Amino acid sequence: MTRVVPLFGHSASSLRGLTETEATERLHAYGENTLDADLAPSVPMRARSALASPFVGLLAGLGAVFALLGDLRGAITVAVMVSLSVALRWWQQARSERAVRGLKDSVTTTATVRRRATADARPMDREVPFDDVVPGDVVKLMPGDLVPADVRLLSATNLLVDQSALSGETLPVHKDAPDDTSSVCFAGTSVVGGTGTGLVIATGPRTRFGAMARTPRSTARESSFDRGVRAVGWTLLRFMFVLAPFVLVVNGIVTANWAQALLFAVAVAVGLTPEMLPVIVTSNLARGAVLLAHRQVIVKRLGAIQDLGAMDVLCVDKTGTLTEDRIAYVQGFDTAGQADEEVVDYAGLACHFQDVADNRLDEAIAARSGAVPDALYRKVDEVPFDHVRRRSTIVVQRSRDEHLLITKGAPDEVLARCTAEPNGNLTDERRHALTELATGFEKRSVRLLAIATGHVPARLEHYTARDERDLTLRGFLGFVDPIAPGAAAAVATLREHGVAVKMLTGDNPYAAAQVCEQVGLDPGEVVLGDRVEATTDAELPALVTGASVFARLTPPQKARVVAALREASHTVGFIGDGVNDTAALRTADVGISVTTATDAAKDAADVILAQRDLSVLAAGVTEGRRTLGNTLKYVHATASSNFGNVLSLLVASVFLPFLPMLPIQLVVQNLLYDTAQLALPWDRVDESYLRAPRRWDAAGLARFMLVFGPVSSLFDVATFGVLAWVLGTTTPAFQAGWFLESLASQVLVVLVLRTRATNLRAHRPSGPVLAAASIVLLTGLLIPLSPLAGALHMGALPTAYFGWLPLILLSYVLTVQAVKIVYVRRSRGWM
Numbered sequence: 001m002t003r004v005v006p007l008f009g010h011s012a013s014s015l016r017g018l019t020e021t022e023a024t025e026r027l028h029a030y031g032e033n034t035l036d037a038d039l040a041p042s043v044p045m046r047a048r049s050a051l052a053s054p055f056v057g058l059l060a061g062l063g064a065v066f067a068l069l070g071d072l073r074g075a076i077t078v079a080v081m082v083s084l085s086v087a088l089r090w091w092q093q094a095r096s097e098r099a100v101r102g103l104k105d106s107v108t109t110t111a112t113v114r115r116r117a118t119a120d121a122r123p124m125d126r127e128v129p130f131d132d133v134v135p136g137d138v139v140k141l142m143p144g145d146l147v148p149a150d151v152r153l154l155s156a157t158n159l160l161v162d163q164s165a166l167s168g169e170t171l172p173v174h175k176d177a178p179d180d181t182s183s184v185c186f187a188g189t190s191v192v193g194g195t196g197t198g199l200v201i202a203t204g205p206r207t208r209f210g211a212m213a214r215t216p217r218s219t220a221r222e223s224s225f226d227r228g229v230r231a232v233g234w235t236l237l238r239f240m241f242v243l244a245p246f247v248l249v250v251n252g253i254v255t256a257n258w259a260q261a262l263l264f265a266v267a268v269a270v271g272l273t274p275e276m277l278p279v280i281v282t283s284n285l286a287r288g289a290v291l292l293a294h295r296q297v298i299v300k301r302l303g304a305i306q307d308l309g310a311m312d313v314l315c316v317d318k319t320g321t322l323t324e325d326r327i328a329y330v331q332g333f334d335t336a337g338q339a340d341e342e343v344v345d346y347a348g349l350a351c352h353f354q355d356v357a358d359n360r361l362d363e364a365i366a367a368r369s370g371a372v373p374d375a376l377y378r379k380v381d382e383v384p385f386d387h388v389r390r391r392s393t394i395v396v397q398r399s400r401d402e403h404l405l406i407t408k409g410a411p412d413e414v415l416a417r418c419t420a421e422p423n424g425n426l427t428d429e430r431r432h433a434l435t436e437l438a439t440g441f442e443k444r445s446v447r448l449l450a451i452a453t454g455h456v457p458a459r460l461e462h463y464t465a466r467d468e469r470d471l472t473l474r475g476f477l478g479f480v481d482p483i484a485p486g487a488a489a490a491v492a493t494l495r496e497h498g499v500a501v502k503m504l505t506g507d508n509p510y511a512a513a514q515v516c517e518q519v520g521l522d523p524g525e526v527v528l529g530d531r532v533e534a535t536t537d538a539e540l541p542a543l544v545t546g547a548s549v550f551a552r553l554t555p556p557q558k559a560r561v562v563a564a565l566r567e568a569s570h571t572v573g574f575i576g577d578g579v580n581d582t583a584a585l586r587t588a589d590v591g592i593s594v595t596t597a598t599d600a601a602k603d604a605a606d607v608i609l610a611q612r613d614l615s616v617l618a619a620g621v622t623e624g625r626r627t628l629g630n631t632l633k634y635v636h637a638t639a640s641s642n643f644g645n646v647l648s649l650l651v652a653s654v655f656l657p658f659l660p661m662l663p664i665q666l667v668v669q670n671l672l673y674d675t676a677q678l679a680l681p682w683d684r685v686d687e688s689y690l691r692a693p694r695r696w697d698a699a700g701l702a703r704f705m706l707v708f709g710p711v712s713s714l715f716d717v718a719t720f721g722v723l724a725w726v727l728g729t730t731t732p733a734f735q736a737g738w739f740l741e742s743l744a745s746q747v748l749v750v751l752v753l754r755t756r757a758t759n760l761r762a763h764r765p766s767g768p769v770l771a772a773a774s775i776v777l778l779t780g781l782l783i784p785l786s787p788l789a790g791a792l793h794m795g796a797l798p799t800a801y802f803g804w805l806p807l808i809l810l811s812y813v814l815t816v817q818a819v820k821i822v823y824v825r826r827s828r829g830w831m
Helices: 004-011 020-030 043-051 054-066 070-104 208-213 226-257 258-272 278-293 303-308 316-323 341-352 359-369 410-415 428-443 487-496 509-518 528-536 540-546 555-567 579-587 601-606 614-655 663-677 687-691 700-725 733-751 767-785 801-826
Strands: 110-116 125-128 138-141 148-163 174-175 190-202 298-301 313-316 326-333 378-386 390-399 402-409 419-420 447-457 470-482 500-504 550-551 572-575 590-594 607-609
Touching: 004 190, 020 110, 020 700, 043 148, 054 070, 110 174, 138 148, 148 378, 148 579, 174 326, 174 341, 190 579, 226 303, 226 700, 258 614, 258 663, 278 298, 278 303, 278 550, 278 614, 298 614, 303 614, 313 316, 313 447, 313 555, 313 601, 316 487, 316 509, 326 359, 341 390, 341 402, 341 447, 341 470, 359 447, 359 470, 378 601, 390 540, 402 410, 402 470, 410 428, 410 447, 410 470, 410 528, 428 447, 428 470, 428 509, 500 555, 509 550, 528 540, 528 550, 528 555, 540 555, 550 555, 550 700, 555 572, 555 579, 579 590, 579 601, 590 601, 607 614, 614 663, 614 687, 614 700, 614 733, 663 733, 663 767, 700 733, 700 801, 733 767, 733 801
Parallel strands: 313 500, 313 572, 419 470, 500 550, 572 590, 590 607
Antiparallel strands: 110 125, 110 138, 138 190, 148 174, 148 190, 190 378, 298 607, 326 470, 378 390, 390 402, 402 447, 447 470
8 A cells, every 4th residue: 555655645636536626627737638539630730631642742743843844824723723622621621520529529438436526525436528537536447448548556356458459469458456567557448357446647648548649550450441442542543654654755756845745744644633532532421421420320430431331241249239238037047947046146146246247137137136135245355257257256255254156157167167066066967967958048048147156265365267166056047138129120121232240249059049040140050169269360261251150259259250251351340339349349340339338349439329220220331332432423433534535635646736735724624623523422322322332443443444434535536626627726726625525524424424324314413413513514614715714825716616515515425325334234333
């Protein structure tokens, strides 16, 4: 205790905790207990993020080339475009951050602290929001709790803490108050087992986790969304790296003006790149987050929305997901299988003295058992439950010379530590008979908890799991886990949407299989945790892909199954609510929890369901696919149109003695087109598209570009012919004419390629999309007629051109629609 006194003196606190006045003063002095990772980014951080896009770098490079060549107007125009792009990204990121913070705030996380109303008042344990925890607070830690701040332990009982979020350690770490090396629990970690009391020594950014939050971590999980965006980005860059140098060489040779050729090559690089992709993606995700919130789905990580859309495997626990969020007590049985209330009394005694209910079974026992006379018993020690041992032990004292151990847990685990039953020793024959008895109940969907006792001489030393031996089996408690009313319908809906549901549970295989059958899942061969443990990493993906039910899994085994499914190229969601689920939640592409889950589970999850209902998740899956669909409309249409423009430039470079469109004109055209696409998050998505998992498909994007890009180029060349040989326009007028045709064709083709449907009237665009397209088309039409025409080096167009333009555009739209019909028949992955 001498080591604790200086610690309290340094923090100006005591075992009795802070007064409310002291806590309020410290909250003002130290600030809210909020990690930097959850705070709004600073202005420099947000500026770096907005400027970090490679697309912004390309535009800046083009502006530098303009400046080197003395084209001041071009340099200013590009500078304005860079500023607009950065401003849009800044605004959209800020908007998204506000949306996500608002959603996170709706998921409350609290800590148990010891506070006093006044200095002389009796200390009381109370729940306070994490943000209100201050240095000097005395906090209590229990299984499932998230550690709210950096805490120096004052006392601990078999305390196990999961530090994987902080250090990457796979196994929980034992924490002990007297040991300097393990007496600190860090903010952001979670309690797996045991209990503890500690003194808060640091909060918010002053914690170790807060310091790490200021430094990007390279070990962050890469989700399906992250992989998809990266792959698509590299596909576009490869096209740019091949075509931009090619344009440079061709233009340089044809025109002999290498400075102009360099300028045009840089413009082509910009033209191939969807500059507004980050803004479009963020806009879609932000809108998706708002829509999901209306459907009772709270998004903590924006990218998780599209991971939901890509998800093709959902791993669920049994209890609380497919079954109701409650356990119903049935009966106590002795070792002969007869009703016996004495077993209930032993279990109730254990539940009365344990520090916290380990699970819903304990809650059901406490509700069923009678009052325990505290005057007869005194708690001596506790060996808390953990998911590896699958049992817990309470030690109480009734007589001065003897301690009573009460162990409750999984029948196989408890039976293995028993040597006797009330009527005599446990022979091998009786052990086999008891195993068969337990199995018989489990086959009838009765979940069993075994109860055993042991009498040992009183002692001062702490008890550990090694003392759980030579016990007497008292009997079993039976429970039922009712099926959730909407579980079968939700499983069917997920199946219809291409999501395979797999059960990962620590329960026995019989109960797991029966629940599966009741909700419409074919259990097939149930894979046990021991088999998962014995299977190599190379063999495990094949095993987990072919199985639907996994039983008697430990927490590390759940995470290993999820990792193996991802290794088998599945996009995996995992839904869990307990501290034993945190490893699997972090391993999955998208971790899903519920508002009633433990703090540790909610912290590890990417998505929180406001209702414990799989049908709510099914709605989230649909919204994720809608969000991805609207994003990919922009990617496909823009990439193919830009690729067509580059092909047109190559053709023009060979046959025309001048550049068909100046780089500055190309930049302005891209800006107008991208502005129209900002309305895509509000567009409709085909119902057929929502029926199957969707991912970012880099290979599919390349095929799409190679098919629809040349179609666009074909009509560009037709426009060249009309302008040069039919109308005989001057160079500035020619460039103005292609500017108009190219802009109009790009805007119109999005309206065609936004859907797989052949009947465009039945699948018409939304109002915002049509309005944005109309405004941009009108703006593009007016530019050659406005004072901007001179600044952009555009000449006046002959009146006859406006008769040819609708004909070219109509022919282009009809041709794209015909090509699309053939393409759709051969490609199922696009839209």
